[in-house]
Amino acid sequence: MRKINFAGGEPFMYPKFLGPMVQFCKADLGLESVSIVTNGSLVKREFLEQYGRYIDIMAVSCDSFDEQTNIDIGRGKGDQVTQLFRIAGWCREYGIKFKLNTVVCNLNHLEDMNAIIEQIRPFRWKCFQVLLVRGENDSEKTLRDVRKFQISDEQYQDFCRRHEHQASFVAEPNNLMAKSYLVLDEYMRFLDRDGREPSSSILDVDVFTALGQVFWDEESFKQRGGIYDWSRDTTQSGCGVGNNKDLDW
Known part of the structure; x- marks a missing residue:
């Protein structure tokens, strides 16, 4: 994650x-x-x-x-x-x-x-x-x-x-x-946009098992710019925390 x-x-x-x-x-x-x-x-x-x-x-x-x-x-x-x-x-x-x-x-x-x-x-x-x-x-x-x-x-x-x-x-x-968003509800279940029930909770099963129970349009996720430079700009004022790794998806 x-x-x-x-x-x-x-x-x-x-x-x-x-x-x-x-x-x-x-x-x-x-x-x-x-x-x-x-x-x-x-x-x-x-x-x-x-x-x-x-x-x-x-x-x-x-x-x-x-x-x-x-x-x-x-x-x-x-x-x-x-x-x-x-x-x-x-x-x-x-x-x-x-x-x-x-x-x-x-x-x-x-x-x-x-x-x-x-x-x-x-x-x-x-x-x-x-x-x-x-x-x-x-x-x-x-x-x-x-x-x-x-x-x-x-x-x-x-x-x-x-x-x-x-x-x-x-x-x-x-x-x-x-269908390109991965959304967890309050029970930590992935919601499905293809008519199926939510996944099992990731508190009960591993993430990949839960993802396999719902439909996620990964290609549309990429097309809509889902991967971008999402870390804070540490050159601005404020205390930077964390890292700025290259996006290696």
């Missing part, structure tokens, strides 16, 4: 657990990369002051630089962009790589985000095409219904063409995203 990513839900709802976990993964396990995905609303400078040295990447989810659009999508209460700039500054201060995640949907696909991207300068900007997952977000009976946010492949490609000149830009269309 070389890399771990804490996502959610929202990891910063439980900072008293998140902090010691990132410290353990970096300082005790010596992992090359420890990253967090957050909506940013609960990130505090004090947390990064204490634990930033153990974090390689902080990825903030922000779908628009227009606050009303964010509210319409269901993100934030009108201050998400302001907080985004704060977090970008804190990441630079503590030597953490700042990453931006954007889900492209029918409320933001016409937006031109170039000017703000050039201001906040993420090292990596992942732009996902909004994804419908059968049984999870595809009807009025599921917790969320993504159908009202869906866009065509052509609309997504238009968004990509408008922003692909950005050095940090990474496109992630549905065909690459759907």
